[in-house]
Amino acid sequence: MKAPSEVRLTFSHPVSIPSVSLELLGPDRGRVETAAPQAGDSAQVALVRISGKLTAAGNYTVAWKAAGPNGDSVTGSFTFMYMAPGPPREP
Numbered sequence: 309m310k311a312p313s314e315v316r317l318t319f320s321h322p323v324s325i326p327s328v329s330l331e332l333l334g335p336d337r338g339r340v341e342t343a344a345p346q347a348g349d350s351a352q353v354a355l356v357r358i359s360g361k362l363t364a365a366g367n368y369t370v371a372w373k374a375a376g377p378n379g380d381s382v383t384g385s386f387t388f389m390y391m392a393p394g395p396p397r398e399p
Contacts, residue, residue, distance in 0.1 A: 315356045334364055
C-alpha cells in the first residue's frame, strides 16, 4: 500500500489558509514533517503535503487548527491507519 502524500481538510465554511496549522504524529508519537498549508480546489478546502516519510505501520494522528474569515477558531483531530509495505514476495 502506498503512503498518503497529502492531508486534505474540508470545512463546512470557507477557511482562512494562513490560519491553518496541522501536526502529523506517527505511531511512536514522533512528528512527521509536513509542508505549509495551501488552498485547495474551493474556499472550504486546505491541503497539506506530507514531506516526511510514513515508514512504520500503525495509527497516525492528524491534529489541526483553523479559522474562518470571521476569525472564529476551530480545532480537531483524527487518526488513520497505515500498513507499511512488507518485504517483496518471492516468485
